[in-house]
Amino acid sequence: MTAIVFPARLALPDGFMDKVTARFGAQVQTGDAICAQHGTSEAHFETMLPDAVIFARTTEDVVAAVELCRDARVPITPFGAGTSIEGNATPVCGGISLDLSEMNRILAVNAEDFDCVVEPGVRREQLNEHLRDQGLFFPIDPGANATIGGMTSTRASGTNAVRYGTMREAVLGLKVVTPDGKVTRTSRRARKSAAGYDLTRLFVGSEGTLGIVVEVTLRLHPIPEQISSAVCGFDSLKGAVDTVVQSIQLGVPLARVEILDAMQMRACNLWSKLDYPEVTTLFFEFHGSPLQLGEQVEMVKALSAENGGGEFAWSNLPEERSKLWKARHEAYYAAINLRPGAIGWATDVCVPISRLAECIEETRADLDKSAIPATILGHVGDGNFHVVFSIDPNAPEEMTEVEAINARLVERALAMDGTCTGEHGIGIGKQEWLIAELGDAVDLMRAIKRALDPQNLFNPGKIFAL
DSSP states (O other): OOOOOOOOOOOOOOOHHHHHHHHHHHHHHHEEHHHHHHOOOOOSSSSOOSSEEEEOSSSHHHHHHHHHHHHOOOOOEEEESSOEEEEETTTTTOSEEETTTTTOOEEEEEGGGGGEEOOEEEEEHHHHHGGGTTEEEOOOOSOOOOOHHHHHHEEEOOOOOHHHHHHHEEEEEEEEEEETSSSEEOOOSSSSSOSOHHHHHHHHHTTTOOEEEEHHHHHEOOOEEEEEEEEEEEOOOOHHHHHHHHHHHHTTOOSEEEEEEEHHHHHHHHHHTOOSSSEEEEEEEEEEHHHHHHHHHHHHHHHHHHHHHHHEEEOOSHHHHHHHHHHHHHHHHHTTTTTTTEEEEEEEEEEEEGHHHHHHHHHHHHHHHHOOOOOEEEEGGTEEEEEEEEEEEEEHHHHHHHHHHHHHHHHHHHHHHSSSOOOOOOOOTTTTHHHHTTTHHHHHHHHHHHEEEEEEEETSSSSSSS
8 A cells, every 4th residue: 555645744823822822721732741642542653743732612612723723724633532543633734633522511411302412522431321310321332432522523333333323323413613614503403304415424424524523413222121241152253253144134133242252352351350261252232121132132042052152151230241341342452462562553344244254264364374463353243343453563574564464454355345444434544445445436525625624624634635
């Protein structure tokens, strides 16, 4: 793949920071630690510092920041929790990092309509804590305690996607500040509409390149009557994947189903102090009434047994389920720490579920040829899986080797009519693969970007080069 060429990083215009400080006072910071925090991601990409960080507290703050940057032609990159994997919020051209974490109010909960309105800095765990007493929950769970704005911008999904969908389905409407400084509402709260272009879906997944999210209307769901979780080890990767595919084909409404290969189970045992068998393992979660759960469980247990699965280890109490899923959510850190001092590279693809077993098996075989520790885990119910590499930062040849393995993984997924990124977004890391996947459609994306952001100031250098 060709190297990514970012737009030039320019010095801030004279007097720009004076205007920023006059407007924002203590809300603007330029200290080394703060800038480093906003120039570093969870991923392996190098740190790229902003010139300053503005902590927005209101929509008016966002508008003011956008207008100042627009008039001075200074790049502006929105920032949430910093948990993105593809460098999505890294300010590659410097300028302003606009931190939205203090815009964290839950503005409305419309329990009768199963929706709510939140600011972008609300964390998903914060939202579910607030909703619990009303019998509602927000199901999108990318693993990290991400902000709703960041999840919207990257079109996040996660462990519940097989039943509840992704942020594409969860977001009912947005308020965004566009590059010209206008506050735009993309839709009303009605559950469906045929009113013009679907602007909500345009901004969901745009990674802050078209607008800055300042308000999100979300679809909610009732808390299930009963929740049961189970863990089941398998003789083979194929047997585990076939169990999931067959369950879905038979219409079993799995709430969550996660796959962790033997290497990932070893990492989780070490990191989370567990004692599971170190074999390919499925983590299941079932939602519904006791009768529904009984039917679902019996069918999945029968399929598992036919495909080389062992006994189901149940976790029915809330504290037990929390411990179980905490280990799953910490899997990324567990994988990285398979060796001390390593850095992580997480990548993901998504393929049609009929090709999933083949894709995972071929990927595991490729990984086994390398001495670099790497794990496979994923949301197999929707065909999405991740590979996490544990890389020695002092061995540049390992980075080169991982790049080659990642390239083969993406090529494999595309050859199966899959996608180069199931949920991480494009950001910095997968720009060339986006072109390989969609071809001329990327030119249409560029045309939309130029129309909305002709100065290329909103998160420049992401998704594609202009």
